[in-house]
Amino acid sequence: MTRKKSAAPAAKENKPKPKPEPVLSATNIVKELGRGAGTVMALKGVDLRLVPGELTLLMGPSGSGKTTLLSILGCIMTPTSGELTVAGTKTAGLSPDELAVLRRDHIGFIFQSYNLFPTLSALENVRIALDVRGQKGYEAARRCEEVLREVGLGHRLRNFPGNLSGGEQQRVAVARAIVSSPSIVLADEPTAALDGENGNAVMELLARIAHEQGRSVLAVTHDPRTLPYADRVVRIEDGLIVGEERRPEGLDAPEITDLTKRRKAHA
Amino acid sequence: MIFTLAFRNLFHDRIRLAVTLVGILFSIVLVAVQLGLYLGASRMITANIDHADADLWIMPFGAKSFEDGGLLMGTRERHQALATPGVAQVTPLVVRFTEWRKPAGGSTRVVVVGTDAEDGAVKPLSLKTGTWEDIKAPDSIAVDETYLKDLGVDGIGDTAQIGPSRVKVGALTSGVRSFTQSPYVYTPLSRARSLVGAEGSDLATFHLVKVYPGQDVEQVRTNLLNRLEGAEVLTTGEFHQRSLRQWLFRTGAGVALIGGALLGILVGTVIVAQTLYSSTKDHINEFATLRALGSSSGYIHKVILTQAGLSAVIGYVLGMVLALLIVLASQSTPLPIVMTPQLAAGLFTVTVFMCAISAVSAIVKVTKIDPATVFSR
Structure with a gap:
């Protein structure tokens, strides 16, 4: 597995740290889409582990299976085969409602198009994430305000998405994703719709969430501007993890340390 | 938040809301008038029987x-x-x-x-x-x-x-x-x-x-x-029922009135169902987002049912105002429309029921939501 090999050089150069337990573990994930002759194998046996305190980028060309993998890791889609464990719970055999509970309790989502509710204010958009968890009332409202201030939107609480810039909307989405303190944050192309400045601001925010709050953040992206913020870059091609790069401590950008041609191995 | 979301979804598209309310209003007025006429006719038919001081009525076969x-x-x-x-x-x-x-x-x-x-x-x-x-x-x-x-x-x-x-x-x-x-x-x-x-x-x-x-x-x-x-003996209640049967059902008048009321309920249900369904369809990505955020199906169903309930209450109030004006205007006519507290309460129940039934198609729609669509927007 690439992960072990890529981690090794960094470990040699730096003082060894205790290895954190993964909060999400995917083993040999296969996903077939469609039926019959039109079946497409979107994922062909993916292994991936996410640990707390790390911002991981999942990069790859269009159609490589990034979003499918993200959907499976987020318990939104179920794999055709393979094993997924989220916060110690194996997802195999869980009903859609049980998967929803798993998402609710452990996963925060950030979407490319923000997916904010246009009829709700910034504060209400964040509150709804707590409301679906049954957290209501003053405490919930106070918590939402606090998180919106953390992402720099303390002055925009009552504004509706239509009155916010793209960057501000994505920050509301980030606040919505983290307000319930999930252990995993999954982001789908978080900077794709943003200009450079706003994209950097959002990536800084995600890196802070990973490093300061100890969450595991996985961002699907093909935006090279995001690389400086990553602790780890996982590359996917044609439904396979083809490489993993880990940033050695002290470096600003990830350095390619290993590329395992899983596709060749499969061939 | 369920109420807020339902309310905002409903009022977000004012034209659609207006169509929904007109549908409910039309339905309520139609049902109120038809059932009010039925009640009025029933009272007219049996007024003399009900006011007679008699336990039994002897009459020719x-x-x-x-x-x-x-x-x-x-x-x-x-x-x-x-x-x-x-x-x-x-x-x-x-x-x-x-x-x-x-x-x-x-x-x-x-x-x-x-x-x-x-x-x-x-x-x-x-x-x-x-x-x-x-x-x-x-x-x-x-x-x-x-x-x-x-x-x-x-x-x-x-x-x-x-x-x-x-x-x-x-x-x-x-x-x-x-x-x-x-x-x-x-x-x-x-x-x-x-x-x-x-x-x-x-x-x-x-x-x-x-x-x-x-x-x-x-x-x-x-x-x-x-x-x-060669004579029949009926209690006042039996004679009351026989007279109603004769004029309302054997002549078909009552059937027409009840049929009109049912038609009103049907039309209202279809209009509300259609607007709720299209509203749900318009907000389907938001519901998919809710699902992705981990909301239960029940939470989303509550949002839709609250939308239906709000439509019912607003539509009922407007419909009753118009229905009462028609009732008032009918009092000097030979066939006055009757509105009783029971009928008003019954109409409210019918309206809520009608809107709840209307929500079924929308609920079926959201039940089939694939939360994965949140990634394909």
């Missing part, structure tokens, strides 16, 4: 309703009834369709109701002008003020003709409408007999029976049936 009692009965039935154990009083009542000749020419059908009010039988309801004593005066009758124009008279003191006899309006009732649209003409028993061509006889359409206090009405009825041949 096959009597269909208060107005359509069939052949007149002689005194034999009355005497037999009086001799029946448990019977305290037997009061004859004459009810007969006959022809009213207007003073200026032309004629119209009326229902002569002959009664001696002192005996405790059917009294003219709601006397507005004049008293029973005025009706007892020679040639005097009482008619309802609603029908003065139809009868070709202007009011008290005016005269007309029933058969060969002259009659004079001696009193006026108010709000005593006839479902058959043939006005009731109240007059003392002996004069009624002469007006229907049974002058000097003891004939009657019905005999109204009062039983002694504490007597079992059913037992007295059995006793009466054992003695009377």
